[in-house]
Amino acid sequence: MSATMDVKIEDGKLALTEHEGVDGWDASTPMTAVGQPATRLEGIEKVTGSARYSYDVRLPGQLYAAVLRSPHPHARITRIDTSRAEALPGVHAVISSANTPQIPWFEDSFVFDTTVRYVGDEVAAVAAVSDDVAADALGLIEVEYERLPHVTELEAAIRPDAPKLRDSGNIAGEPTVYDRGDAVAAMAGADVVIDAVFTTQAAIHNSLEPHGCTVAWEGDELTVWASTQSVFTIREDVASGLGIPEHKVRVIKHHMGGGFGAKQVAWKNDIIAPLLAKRAGRPVQLMLDRHAENLASGNRPPTRQHVRFGARSDGTLVAIWADIHIGNGAYQVGGEASNVSGMYQSLYRCDDVHTESRTVLMNTGPAVAFRAPGHVESAWVIEQVMDELARRLDLDPVEIRRRNYSPIDQVEDKPYSLPDGLAYCYDRVTADFGWANPAPPAVAGSKRRGRGFAAHDWAAGSGHPPAYAFAKLNPDGGIDLVTGTQDIGTGTRTGLAQLAAEELGIGVDQVRVQLGDTASGPYSPVSSGSSTMASIGPAVRGAVADVRQQLLRLAAVKMEVAAERLTIVDGRISVIGTTDQSMTIAEVMEDVAPANLLGRGARGPNPSDVSIRTFGAQCVEVEVDTETGEVTVLRVSTAHDIGRIINPALVDSQIHGGITQGIGFALTEERVVDHRLGMVMNANLEEYKIPTMLDVPPISHAHVDVPDSVANITGAKGVGEPPLIPTAPAIANAIFDAVGIRVHDAPISRQRMLTLLAEHGQSAAPEVAR
């Protein structure tokens, strides 16, 4: 059996194939469940408040933890006395560097280190009967610090005389250098060269649900209810941190209020909570409040990108050169790197490319992947430079991109699985937006209107194999899926249910999806890189196909017809092309009740001869108020080659969320640091401005929906990150279209816009210090 998952040894490695006996769905396959805008399975639970999050775990004797954080950006702890805190009634455990083993964390530092390197760094932790008692106890911990010089600004941190975070200096590791051809030599042959410096700001994820976990020891087994994008990563990191085997740690994630990349790794709280629980002999909950969340659980790193793009007069690129600095904060967290260089190398056809990238340490909270890490930062630059080149050469911004089209992955020297993917996006988005139509009047009073265009690529769709799934068909014809993946708020449960329903020929409501539990779920990778569906989707389809094959073999005997002649529609098994004979799944199952039919599926490795990527392009129209500096996004059209659209409602939800986050990145979101004090001034949701409903314009999603049958047997790639990538540069390009000002530094705050308008003599407003 198990034609859908075979374990082979190839080149000495375990090779899984999910394809055998399962034909890939292509564009011509008729679909009933897949492609429908099915309502989220957990929708009712979420809107009625009955959905349970890690925070909702309550266990007998449960304690509540609070963490003492460094008030200094850089200091050595010379004395720490927790005795008064320990004596406070209701306090069950206090831990710090004074009484815990040195557990390595973030390269050369420890969970509780004696050097603190940013305001918010963990110093001590308390578990008490309530949040209030825990907070009181923190105030009783006496810490003496020896302050050290600090640096919290990217440009300052790379100066030779900057205060050092490490003996080796503030550049972490070696520069990442990439060369294809000879960019410097080729640049000399360019008709036009753009040479410019751009910067992007530190942005904060601000998931609705903060980081945190509830933990409980039972004997030597630990259960961690974590808000995480990767239950298996947390299991590995917690086991490793605590020095226990992985099977002694069970990580559960039921529902989750977003991660955006910041929850793909274990953080110190995932270790601190079990340490407190062990010491207290009680379960412990450690959830970060918004202030701690925004200081100490990741941010998009600020960047400085010095670039040179050379082109011929026909617009074709002859050389790309980029020198990149990434302000990584005090520690390197791990997880997905901020690959700022990548899109310089891949988005446009160019034989001569040089990128070099440096990771810079500074006394701020550690950076971590943030939705489309690196790509949002580089798109800001690349797509403005392409726009600038088009302006200089009097080309249409879309036309210049078409002239630099690459149907192959130039870095890996392989064709794309869907070579026309980006071209589809150009076609669909320009048609949807009406890019060819005459622009509406650009000026009205103090308001100026403009239109901008930007494109992107992204590595989603390749997934992170392997991934596995089990399917259990119940006697009544319903199905339970068991996976080790997680739904991080994107609708994975529903999408998987649709895949299962499609494969078996039943309704979406006939499927239950179990996920987010390392104890029972077979391995599934991190939900990052928009890869969840491409990773686990094929495994789920394979597991259900396995069940389907068993079911049809049973039905064939009962119906006295060859299994190959049978089909399942709406839970009823019948002979293809006839109507005279049929049975429900439950009727076929009667002989095997009360048992399950069990299926097993695997997501095997990617095909080695193609590169699997997603693409997208976006058009925006903006209005700039030259009096107030306010930029209003009037409308957005977007198109993305994300492979098959499993659920258009869920995809549109990602599109809307991504573009909204892109608008925030473009216009308002910025972590503000007082560099003298080294303190974040807006680690909250009042002064850190994320877009609200009123800031979101009409968004039109021009579906591409071309199944990428080469990528995997579902044809779906991934959509989580793509929509965000081109939004900010598209807005910047539209601003240029409106007022002729190229904004190099993100975000385009009113203050910055006003300053630039004044510099360009376009603003009547009083000059404002930048």
Added chain:
Amino acid sequence: MSATMDVKIEDGKLALTEHEGVDGWDASTPMTAVGQPATRLEGIEKVTGSARYSYDVRLPGQLYAAVLRSPHPHARITRIDTSRAEALPGVHAVISSANTPQIPWFEDSFVFDTTVRYVGDEVAAVAAVSDDVAADALGLIEVEYERLPHVTELEAAIRPDAPKLRDSGNIAGEPTVYDRGDAVAAMAGADVVIDAVFTTQAAIHNSLEPHGCTVAWEGDELTVWASTQSVFTIREDVASGLGIPEHKVRVIKHHMGGGFGAKQVAWKNDIIAPLLAKRAGRPVQLMLDRHAENLASGNRPPTRQHVRFGARSDGTLVAIWADIHIGNGAYQVGGEASNVSGMYQSLYRCDDVHTESRTVLMNTGPAVAFRAPGHVESAWVIEQVMDELARRLDLDPVEIRRRNYSPIDQVEDKPYSLPDGLAYCYDRVTADFGWANPAPPAVAGSKRRGRGFAAHDWAAGSGHPPAYAFAKLNPDGGIDLVTGTQDIGTGTRTGLAQLAAEELGIGVDQVRVQLGDTASGPYSPVSSGSSTMASIGPAVRGAVADVRQQLLRLAAVKMEVAAERLTIVDGRISVIGTTDQSMTIAEVMEDVAPANLLGRGARGPNPSDVSIRTFGAQCVEVEVDTETGEVTVLRVSTAHDIGRIINPALVDSQIHGGITQGIGFALTEERVVDHRLGMVMNANLEEYKIPTMLDVPPISHAHVDVPDSVANITGAKGVGEPPLIPTAPAIANAIFDAVGIRVHDAPISRQRMLTLLAEHGQSAAPEVAR
């Protein structure tokens, strides 16, 4: 792959085989993990109080439920007004027959019926913010009853003029009649006939943890944390009761404080709690207190057994005849029937057997399977009659049994899988006890000593196939087992870990066992009939064997040697017979990390040509105080053919528990009903006397430990029920040996003993009314 589980269609049915590629372990297989007295995996959690039971579930907004129960043994509800209860602050839901649909339960009745049939029958239920408020609310519910005539005594219930519980009378259904040969005719040829009436009492399970559950709806999905012996049965029954598909119900059982048969079915509380939670829009916990537990969640039914045994003068049986009445209480619960007739038909060789059995309805709490249901009741009779025959014929009690030995299952006309199983028990237990040694002095003052013997059979070992298991090998060499079985307190987790450790060649501590969850666990049957290990054990072994095969194939490539030449010892893979080349599992796994190797196993159907049974024999020595009527059990030896002993410590734990419960059944345990009022007088742990530590004598377990390789690939059968079965008749036989009094009615309370002693002129004590 998956040589360990193959799905075939045979005779139109799904056939699973777990054997392919896996040789059965036999007595000559060297064992390292299996057979060791491994400490319970959850031992520390249980003794430190950190083990979480259904009662320990706490959810945000959780409510606490209480149930209003009938104060009358038989009545019609004419009015019910819950408005005052509903108005009480803190009350969130009140349900009764007045506001809930009629959900069928227990044949012809409903969850909330308008006729109540015993004191304790469910009338209404409340969910409130605390137990106290819920209890107060119960007091505010106004119910008017029209009382009906009642009967609570077995003998009274079968009289023609007895008050009727059903229109059809108090005999439920048709009598169960079994005939082999012609017992009546054969009886005429007997040299000696014993004709007697025996009775057994109603006994109450008294698991340490009462029945109950915590339930929560999330949208249309229900989670039930239930104290149950069968998560899949609860799922099926709750889904059916609520009219929703099975995949919408998730049943979880983590730890459990015993069931003893009473938790193998869903009870009304499993439906009442979800109804309350739905109405309240909040999670609800409904745990029974001891009083409700002992009234309304099952009991061992009282029996009346009129028997005739005929034997030749050499002791060989010529005829067995039994007329059995079983006092089933007000409802037939379902689940395992009380098969009182069975052992009459099977334990001894006899060609002419007649049994007839009637289930009697009466106005008491419903009976349900109680550890070795039927067998405890029939052993009380059969084994006393065999003893009596031996006395009459001047034969040794063991010798008369040997003369009636049957190596075949006479009912199914098949050989036993281990035909000498019972003979091994006779040999081992008599040697261990010193049965052949001269008895010590039988008289000392008012004390009389005696020795008794009894034997039994039981259907354990055949299991309840199918059952399935998954195994996940982690990158660090540890393994996670995923099953849908449950550990009802017997140590299943540990036994399964030992099987997995043995199969893979790792330590028991390297295994984590996930069970008790219908959402993630593949189907496993009810844990009843001592069948858990025989059901799930082979599936677990098969799943791990599947993983082992994959691992060795990987290792073979790395080590450049054929997989067949490799072995795994203590987590290290090496070439059989050499020491020069080896790798740890983690080293082999490096290439596939961070993924699992996944195995799948199944417990297929039993071989059709044999009968799989367990057997046992017990010797006891007692002391009867003729002044006080006190019977003291001085020592017990016991031997059981339970197949391979996977863990002698866990087996001994079952042996000790079973014999302790047998002593309780023999001497002290009895549900006392005031038949006039129809009320149970001792529904508590003060007046219902279960044995304490001080009542338990030295118990010697003479291990048989012969693997039953025919039964399944582990060689293990089951031990949960067997030890209890012969204890009470062995004690009764020892009492006869001591004082020459045959006690027909269980339990042998001091009062009963004193009365009998007085009747036989042996007691100096004042006469006591019986």
